[in-house]
Amino acid sequence: MNKKQNIIPAAAHLFADQGFDGTTTIQISREAGVTEPLIYYPFKGKDDLFTQILEAGFTEYFNRLDALENHSGSAMQQIEDLVSLHFAFVDEKPDEIYLTFSTCPAKLNDPNHVCVRNIKRQREQLKALLINCLERGVASGEFVSVPILETAHLIIALITGWMRLRGLKIDSLEGMKAVATEFIRRSLVP
Amino acid sequence: MNKKQNIIPAAAHLFADQGFDGTTTIQISREAGVTEPLIYYPFKGKDDLFTQILEAGFTEYFNRLDALENHSGSAMQQIEDLVSLHFAFVDEKPDEIYLTFSTCPAKLNDPNHVCVRNIKRQREQLKALLINCLERGVASGEFVSVPILETAHLIIALITGWMRLRGLKIDSLEGMKAVATEFIRRSLVP
Amino acid sequence: MNKKQNIIPAAAHLFADQGFDGTTTIQISREAGVTEPLIYYPFKGKDDLFTQILEAGFTEYFNRLDALENHSGSAMQQIEDLVSLHFAFVDEKPDEIYLTFSTCPAKLNDPNHVCVRNIKRQREQLKALLINCLERGVASGEFVSVPILETAHLIIALITGWMRLRGLKIDSLEGMKAVATEFIRRSLVP
Amino acid sequence: MNKKQNIIPAAAHLFADQGFDGTTTIQISREAGVTEPLIYYPFKGKDDLFTQILEAGFTEYFNRLDALENHSGSAMQQIEDLVSLHFAFVDEKPDEIYLTFSTCPAKLNDPNHVCVRNIKRQREQLKALLINCLERGVASGEFVSVPILETAHLIIALITGWMRLRGLKIDSLEGMKAVATEFIRRSLVP
DNA sequence: GATGAATGAGTGTTCATTCAT
DNA sequence: TATGAATGAACACTCATTCAT
Numbered sequence: 001m002n003k004k005q006n007i008i009p010a011a012a013h014l015f016a017d018q019g020f021d022g023t024t025t026i027q028i029s030r031e032a033g034v035t036e037p038l039i040y041y042p043f044k045g046k047d048d049l050f051t052q053i054l055e056a057g058f059t060e061y062f063n064r065l066d067a068l069e070n071h072s073g074s075a076m077q078q079i080e081d082l083v084s085l086h087f088a089f090v091d092e093k094p095d096e097i098y099l100t101f102s103t104c105p106a107k108l109n110d111p112n113h114v115c116v117r118n119i120k121r122q123r124e125q126l127k128a129l130l131i132n133c134l135e136r137g138v139a140s141g142e143f144v145s146v147p148i149l150e151t152a153h154l155i156i157a158l159i160t161g162w163m164r165l166r167g168l169k170i171d172s173l174e175g176m177k178a179v180a181t182e183f184i185r186r187s188l189v190p
Numbered sequence: 191m192n193k194k195q196n197i198i199p200a201a202a203h204l205f206a207d208q209g210f211d212g213t214t215t216i217q218i219s220r221e222a223g224v225t226e227p228l229i230y231y232p233f234k235g236k237d238d239l240f241t242q243i244l245e246a247g248f249t250e251y252f253n254r255l256d257a258l259e260n261h262s263g264s265a266m267q268q269i270e271d272l273v274s275l276h277f278a279f280v281d282e283k284p285d286e287i288y289l290t291f292s293t294c295p296a297k298l299n300d301p302n303h304v305c306v307r308n309i310k311r312q313r314e315q316l317k318a319l320l321i322n323c324l325e326r327g328v329a330s331g332e333f334v335s336v337p338i339l340e341t342a343h344l345i346i347a348l349i350t351g352w353m354r355l356r357g358l359k360i361d362s363l364e365g366m367k368a369v370a371t372e373f374i375r376r377s378l379v380p
Numbered sequence: 381m382n383k384k385q386n387i388i389p390a391a392a393h394l395f396a397d398q399g400f401d402g403t404t405t406i407q408i409s410r411e412a413g414v415t416e417p418l419i420y421y422p423f424k425g426k427d428d429l430f431t432q433i434l435e436a437g438f439t440e441y442f443n444r445l446d447a448l449e450n451h452s453g454s455a456m457q458q459i460e461d462l463v464s465l466h467f468a469f470v471d472e473k474p475d476e477i478y479l480t481f482s483t484c485p486a487k488l489n490d491p492n493h494v495c496v497r498n499i500k501r502q503r504e505q506l507k508a509l510l511i512n513c514l515e516r517g518v519a520s521g522e523f524v525s526v527p528i529l530e531t532a533h534l535i536i537a538l539i540t541g542w543m544r545l546r547g548l549k550i551d552s553l554e555g556m557k558a559v560a561t562e563f564i565r566r567s568l569v570p
Numbered sequence: 571m572n573k574k575q576n577i578i579p580a581a582a583h584l585f586a587d588q589g590f591d592g593t594t595t596i597q598i599s600r601e602a603g604v605t606e607p608l609i610y611y612p613f614k615g616k617d618d619l620f621t622q623i624l625e626a627g628f629t630e631y632f633n634r635l636d637a638l639e640n641h642s643g644s645a646m647q648q649i650e651d652l653v654s655l656h657f658a659f660v661d662e663k664p665d666e667i668y669l670t671f672s673t674c675p676a677k678l679n680d681p682n683h684v685c686v687r688n689i690k691r692q693r694e695q696l697k698a699l700l701i702n703c704l705e706r707g708v709a710s711g712e713f714v715s716v717p718i719l720e721t722a723h724l725i726i727a728l729i730t731g732w733m734r735l736r737g738l739k740i741d742s743l744e745g746m747k748a749v750a751t752e753f754i755r756r757s758l759v760p
Numbered sequence: 761g762a763t764g765a766a767t768g769a770g771t772g773t774t775c776a777t778t779c780a781t
Numbered sequence: 782t783a784t785g786a787a788t789g790a791a792c793a794c795t796c797a798t799t800c801a802t
Contacts, residue, residue: 003761003762017296018296019209019211019212019293019295019296020212021209021211021212022209022210022211022295022296022297023296024795024796024797025796025797025798026796026797034762035762035763035764036763036797036798037762037763037764037798037799037800038761038762038763039797039798040797040798040799041761041762045797045798046796046797046798103209103358105208105209105212106207106208106209106212106213107212144376146369146372146373147365147369149363150363150365150366150369151369151373153352153355153363153366154348154352154366154369154370154373156351156355157348157351157352157354157355158344158347158348158351159351160351160354160355161346161347161348161349161350161351161352161354162343162344162347162351164347164350164351164354165343165346165347165350168293170313173339173340173343175340176340176343176344179336179337179340179341179344180344182336183336183341183344183377184377186334186376186377186378187373187374187376187377188376194786214770214771214772215771215772215773216770216771216772224787224788225787225788225789226772226773226788227773227774227775227787227788227789228786228787228788229772229773230772230773230774231785231786231787235772235773236771236772236773383782383783397676398676399589399591399592399673399675399676400592401589401591401592402589402590402591402675402676402677403676404774404775404776405775405776405777406775406776414783415783415784415785416776416777416784417777417778417779417783417784417785418782418783418784419776419777420776420777420778421782421783425776425777426775426776426777483589483738485588485589485592486587486588486589486592486593487592524756526749526752526753527749529743530743530745530746530749531749531753533732533735533743533746534728534732534746534749534750534753536731536735537728537731537732537734537735538724538727538728538731539731540731540734540735541726541727541728541729541730541731541732541734542723542724542727542731544727544730544731544734545723545726545727545730548673550693553719553720553723555720556720556723556724559716559717559720559721559724560724562716563716563721563724563757564757566714566756566757566758567753567754567756567757568756574765594791594792594793595792595793595794596791596792596793604766604767605766605767605768606767606793606794607766607767607768607794607795607796608765608766608767609793609794610793610794610795611764611765611766615793615794616792616793616794762802763801763802764800764801764802765799765800765801765802766798766799766800766801767796767797767798767799767800768796768797768798768799769795769796769797769798770794770795770796770797771793771794771795771796772792772793772794772795773791773792773793773794774790774791774792774793775788775789775790775791775792776788776789776790776791777787777788777789777790778786778787778788778789779784779785779786779787779788780784780785780786780787781783781784781785781786
């Protein structure tokens with residue numbers, strides 16, 4: 001239970017960097033400073049390790065997301081919080097959150113697997129939240145009139161696109177949260 | 191009976207779907223309806239196959255992108271064309287273009303490899319184009335005053351984020367091009 | 381029947397240079413200036429090609445060797461002729477003769493195969509000839525008294541050792557025939 | 571239960587018997603009583619295994635050969651010791667020493683490879699030693715007058731030829747060392 | 761708990777050979 | 782006869798995983 005805390009971040013980092021298939025158990029053990037078989041004490045295997053990392057990421061992610069659902073502020077405020085949530089998250093735990101938004105490894109593609117289920121749930125929840133938000137905003141006149149579903153998808157693309165660039169360390173610009181928020185606000189608020 | 195032509199789309203599809211490492215040569219051969227060794231007739235190996243797919247994608251991509259550089263229209267027009275270019279491209283060749291925008295396999299990460307070099311070139315070229323465009327627009331008053339570099343990155347995130355969702359078949363909404371263009375226009379044009 | 385003459389020397393050369401297993405049929409076809417499947421018209425396969433080369437080499441070799449058996453000259457004269465035969469042969473057809481004296485490919489090691497049979501026959505015949513020769517020479521006082529069997533083996537080692545060095549192009553010294561003959565003569569003739 | 575020690579002799583035997591290309595890793599593993607992947611635990615691959623066997627053989631061989639260089643005895647005595655060295659060696663370690671004297675696999679033919687470098691060094695060192703020896707002997711009148719270089723090559727051919735026959739188990743005669751020594755002595759000493 | 765040794769299953773790749781034309 | 786296209790069988794090698802200690 002002691003070394004488990006070394007393994008998870010090491011694995012998360014390598015998975016995020018090289019993909020699930022591109023990462024070997026021996027790489028993980030070296031990065032974690034343990035021997036290879038030790039991985040099999042706290043985890044059933046490579047799949048399980050991956051799954052647990054993802055699940056931990058998802059758990060925290062959904063906790064934060066759920067807190068947004070019962071939102072009392074304006075529609076724009078809610079979108080702003082949504083953007084903040086994701087941008088803050090990817091700064092805190094770039095590997096876990098990047099994995100959360102990346103594709104499932106091919107071999108874990110069965111629809112009952114935690115990986116697929118959660119990724120689907122995440123997309124649905126994000127979509128629902130944004131649709132609700134946009135509908136509210138358009139109805140109340142807070143937002144200009146936009147096609148709801150398409151705009152929701154667009155904002156998801158913007159958020160996940162940025163997280164991807166950030167998670168892969170391709171983009172390291174600071175202060176993007178405010179810029180993104182303003183960008184969306186100008187587009188939606190009349 | 192030239193089965194060689196089946197290999198490229200089959201491989202592109204699988205690579206886009208499962209990643210480079212997650213795709214086996216035998217999967218490719220089955221998807222292409224040929225036997226495994228036939229892959230090695232026109233291609234030197236799995237790496238070469240991947241490289242050639244990417245290179246073909248990049249060649250066409252850069253051709254289209256270069257055509258945008260000497261643009262005579264307004265700044266917004268140019269951004270619109272940029273969005274159109276990418277959205278049209280990903281509709282035409284979802285697999286190839288998705289690969290073009292996805293990450294390099296870990297093992298092909300040496301900086302001289304076509305894969306890395308082109309992906310870098312692509313990001314640089316996109317950034318340069320957008321920065322130029324935004325500077326023009328802001329200077330002429332066509333656009334509101336925005337932080338140039340950050341906004342360029344944001345638009346790249348939006349475009350690539352969308353292409354990713356689209357390339358992975360996660361999102362299949364039609365008519366997104368116009369919605370995206372309008373979304374950006376409202377944000378930038380006063 | 382036309383291109384067969386191109387294939388044999390090309391194959392013989394490559395087999396001698398790289399060994400049977402180290403030589404591929406495509407190398408042979410290129411060296412012979414033909415396409416790969418053409419090899420299968422005059423030959424049943426790679427094994428057969430190898431066998432035929434060996435057989436041709438052996439046929440000529442045994443022809444020459446048989447001519448030595450009914451020898452009328454002195455014992456030393458006969459040994460001299462034996463040395464001459466081998467040294468001349470390896471100069472004329474270095475590849476074929478080298479193969480003749482080299483090891484059988486592992487996969488052709490069954491004792492009924494032409495390859496094994498001939499190599500055995502060759503060693504037996506050489507041994508018989510030398511034993512006969514040495515016995516004659518010792519009995520007649522032409523030679524000093526030497527252990528017959530061992531000396532026969534030694535001369536075989538000398539001859540095959542030289543042919544190997546020569547066949548592999550490791551040694552390219554000229555005029556070795558006379559030197560070898562003299563070397564043996566001084567050792568045997570009192 | 572260190573099965574690693576079984577691998578080297580098993581591999582040496584098979585390599586000597588069937589050549590590098592003719593020997594498969596699965597054959598080696600079976601002969602060593604281990605499973606195939608275990609070969610890759612102590613060795614980087616088939617090439618490395620081959621190289622290490624050769625290197626061990628060469629190291630011991632050169633150690634023994636170097637001991638002969640500073641020789642105080644007569645020229646004939648030195649040659650006798652040289653013959654003894656080789657004949658004793660091939661009796662002790664028939665596989666390793668046979669490999670040491672056999673040809674490099676075609677694919678390891680680059681001139682910097684241990685294999686090529688050592689085989690060259692061996693030939694040069696043997697040649698130098700014999701030339702020196704013969705020159706001494708001829709100058710002092712211990713030997714009859716012989717062409718130095720050619721005779722050196724001849725003795726090398728004799729020694730390596732014998733080692734080959736012996737290493738390949740083609741010839742199993744005992745007591746050859748004395749016979750060979752006498753054979754050479756009679757030829758050189760007046 | 762911890763590890764060095766070991767392995768079953770599979771991967772990319774090569775090669776001798778055949779087939780359709 | 783000749784060849785481009787195609788393949789079955791094997792090869793060296795890797796990897797996630799387990800076992801003996």
